[in-house]
Every structure is written in C-alpha cells, then in structure tokens.
Amino acid sequence: MNDQQAIIDNRPPFDPSSICAVLFDAYGTVLDYGAPHFRAAIATIISNQGIDVDFEGFHRSWLDAYSPSGVWGEGGPSRIHPYPDEPLNGQLPRWHSQWEIWRRQFSSAFKEHQVEGSPSQAANFLREELSYAKPFDDAQKSIRTLRREGYVVGLLSNADDDFLQTALCAAELEFSVVLSSESLRAYKPHRSVFITACATISTPPHQTLYVGDSPIADIGGAHNAGLRTVWVSRRRTDSDTDNIRKSSISLKNNQERLALSTEDMMTRLPNPDLTVHSLSEVADLLSFSGVDG
Numbered sequence: 001m002n003d004q005q006a007i008i009d010n011r012p013p014f015d016p017s018s019i020c021a022v023l024f025d026a027y028g029t030v031l032d033y034g035a036p037h038f039r040a041a042i043a044t045i046i047s048n049q050g051i052d053v054d055f056e057g058f059h060r061s062w063l064d065a066y067s068p069s070g071v072w073g074e075g076g077p078s079r080i081h082p083y084p085d086e087p088l089n090g091q092l093p094r095w096h097s098q099w100e101i102w103r104r105q106f107s108s109a110f111k112e113h114q115v116e117g118s119p120s121q122a123a124n125f126l127r128e129e130l131s132y133a134k135p136f137d138d139a140q141k142s143i144r145t146l147r148r149e150g151y152v153v154g155l156l157s158n159a160d161d162d163f164l165q166t167a168l169c170a171a172e173l174e175f176s177v178v179l180s181s182e183s184l185r186a187y188k189p190h191r192s193v194f195i196t197a198c199a200t201i202s203t204p205p206h207q208t209l210y211v212g213d214s215p216i217a218d219i220g221g222a223h224n225a226g227l228r229t230v231w232v233s234r235r236r237t238d239s240d241t242d243n244i245r246k247s248s249i250s251l252k253n254n255q256e257r258l259a260l261s262t263e264d265m266m267t268r269l270p271n272p273d274l275t276v277h278s279l280s281e282v283a284d285l286l287s288f289s290g291v292d293g
Helices: 003-009 035-048 055-064 084-088 100-113 119-131 139-148 159-171 192-198 215-225 239-241 255-268 281-288
Strands: 019-023 152-157 176-182 208-213 228-230 272-277
Touching: 035 055, 055 100, 055 192, 084 215, 100 119, 139 152, 139 281, 152 192, 152 255, 152 272, 159 176, 159 215, 176 192, 192 215, 208 215, 208 281, 215 228, 228 239
Parallel strands: 019 152, 019 208, 152 176, 208 228, 228 272
Antiparallel strands: none
16 A cells, blocks of 8 residues: 555545535446446447357456556456556556547457457447437436535546537536546546546545546545545346347346456445435535535
8 A cells, every 4th residue: 555545545534515526427427328238239239240159258358358458458457456556646658549448349359259340340339329328317407406506516537528528418417627538638547637637627636526436447546536435336227227138139147246246346445435326315415515615
C-alpha cells in the first residue's frame, strides 16, 4: 500500500453535507447498458456474422481480452488483480479508443476460437448499440433534483465521444460538464482522470461525490483520487432480464461463476462510502443534506 492510499484510507467518516458536486459514470449508472446487454449484443454479432462457435467460451474469451486490449495491456485491472498501482497512479500510456479496444477484443476471441469474423464490424455494432442506450427510469429526475438543489452535476465516462454524446442527447440528460476517456485521452481508474474532472468543475476531490457501477474503474479509481464514492448496485427484475435476452443463443450459463468472482473481487477493493440500488437514493440523501455553505 502506498502513502497516498494510506492517507485516503484514513479519511474522516463520510459526511453528505460536505458534498458540493456529483459526478456520474454513464453506462450502467445513468444509461441502462451493462454486462447483460453486452452478452446479448455479442450473441447477436455472432449470429449476424454466421459464426458457429460455443457462445459461453467465446464470451469468456472476449471478457478475458478486455485488459490486454486496453491501454495498459496485461498490466491493466482484472478480476484477479483489480487494483494494480500502474493504472491508478503510473505514467499514462498512449491512448486508443474504446472502439479500438472492442476491435482488439473481438480479434483476440476470433483467433482463440479459430473462427473467421470481422472485428471492425463487431466493434461498429457495439458502438451503434451504445449510441442508443436508454436512461434508467430514475436518471432524469435524480439529475434534475440535484441540479435544483444547487449541486454541480457532471458526467465522467470511459467512452468515445461519438456514441456517448449521441446517447446523452437522446436521453435528454443535462450535465454541467461531460468528460470522456476520449476527451481526456485517459481512462478510469487513473487518478489523473478524476483530478482533472474535479479541477474542471472547480471542486476539490473531498467535496466531490462519484457515483458509478464499476467496483474497479469507478469506486476504486475515485477512492484512490480522494473523491467520496457511491456504488450503484441495481436490482434487475425478471422482466428486465427477459427483455435483453432476445438472442436464440442461451445466456443463462455462468452467472454463478461471475457473481462469485465479483464478490471475491470486491473484497480486494476499497469500500464505497455508500451503496445504493437506485439514483433516487443519492438524490434523496443529498437533497436532505443540502449543499454545505
């Protein structure tokens, strides 16, 4: 554990009344697109490209290729090593887009399973999907409430500007500032991303609340940079799950393995200051507390 981590771990108890600004993650937090949607999209990609392959095996390969395809390569965060120092505090590597990460993931998975496919077409499909991601039902009201209460409200996302801005515009979500990994040329969980975001909204990290669904990129990264954190762990209904399982390829397997590895991963990451199941809980808490000063 480095000195900065020790300082952050010894922070005073979370006081909602000290918060002046709220930064949100995008996908999985305010926009309803997460792991189950990616599974369904990958199944559709396989079907559309006429690829005969075991879906579960291919999906695992695609997931495992995420860190190696990212800007940190094999040194990036993973379920086994969720909190490595280099992606948190090290020198920023050369940037490449989220689209390029997807393309590399598909290229790796196609090669591993010895099947012919188009990585670029697959990445294009995901870009289109994320361009039309819908907001969660509580997103618009919660953001409006926080803005009305006087909070600076922004968005910070690991995303390319093209699909992110399209989705935010369609969702009619209003933020004081929108920052992406493309605009910053850097990815969460690196501390520079969060420090730059706080500087952009002129609010110190300890008075900024970061709200996100990713234990690594959102909670781990924001905590490391000195922000206070809220982990959004949404409860998905059976009907919601059914709606995103439209592919003929089964998406039922492997859920227990993924749940267990997520639980194990969480034990090796900083605890969030607060865990909620909806954005309305965040809005209610801060509305009650009010902007300090």
